[in-house]
Amino acid sequence: MKTRSRRLLILVLVSLLALAGYVAAGPWLAVNGIRHLVASGQTGELWRFVDYAQLRDNLRPQIREQIARGVLPSANRIGSGKRMADVIDLLAKPTLDAMASPQGVATLLTGSSLGRRAGLPQGAPNDPLADAETRYESASLFTASVPNADGDTVVFEFRRSGLGWKLTGLRLPAH
Template identity: 35%
Template sequence: MRKWIWLGLAVLLGLAAYTAAGPYLTIRAIQQAVQEDDTRALARQVDFPALRGSLKLQLDDAMVRRAGPEVQASLLGRIGLQVASGVSAGLVETMVTPVGLAALMEGRRVWRRIDISAPPRPAGAAGEAGKPLQDAEHRYQSPSRFTATVHDDDGRPIVFVLTRKGIRWRLSDIRLPL
């Protein structure tokens, strides 16, 4: 009987350790998927619908705040905000891709990552792009929420939020410095 209790405790301890290490394993899987340009592997680690929804809300909120109360009060201003919201939704759909995520995770601006005028680098050359989230600051916010923070070219924080469902961790939100 004691043997079964110890076995049960060992299984529970192993499950707890795996769950606690989950965000780090997920970040490593994201790094490998981005470096290998493996979109299927990346899709397994990222909750794209939740991520796109969050980014759309952040951009809409930033536009409304920057427009100010005068624009929001006028009919023409509200129509303009609606059009801008549609444009930003399309932008999010286009940019939330493996290439766009890799650029954000490395703290670089997306348009620098996809610059086609730059000559291609030879494989294994010095100065190769670093791993995504390599220099990130990690932090548990709760047992089901983990953040990894990198800084963009201007030193502003970009926070990547991983959430847990069951024992599986996935990237579900990116907090941009808008």
């Protein structure tokens, strides 16, 4: 009986260590999952690693702010604050819909908006997450930072979703 209890205890400890290792490796699994799906053109499967509703909610205030900065200089011609907010929402909606979609995420990761890796042959697909600077910001927030074409940093935010991790936000450069 004593040997059986010891084996059970060892089995439980090994299982807990394996689970902790899986959870700790989760963000890198999500980043590599996104990279693989984008590279193979399987953008319809990105839902496994991207929470589009949270991504849209995260991007909405950033995009509205950037549009507002462009609209404010001509605000006197637009009129009331309510009308200006309506114009900003009207301009922001298609941008949000485009960015927070499987094709939008794939375009962001393969297009020229993010900086190309040094030494990448001409015509080779861009894969900015390959050299991303990654770190845990908290137990449930992991970030991958990459430069855009202008040299500013775009931060991909991954949050825990059950035992896995999903892309839930982007921190866009502020200009």
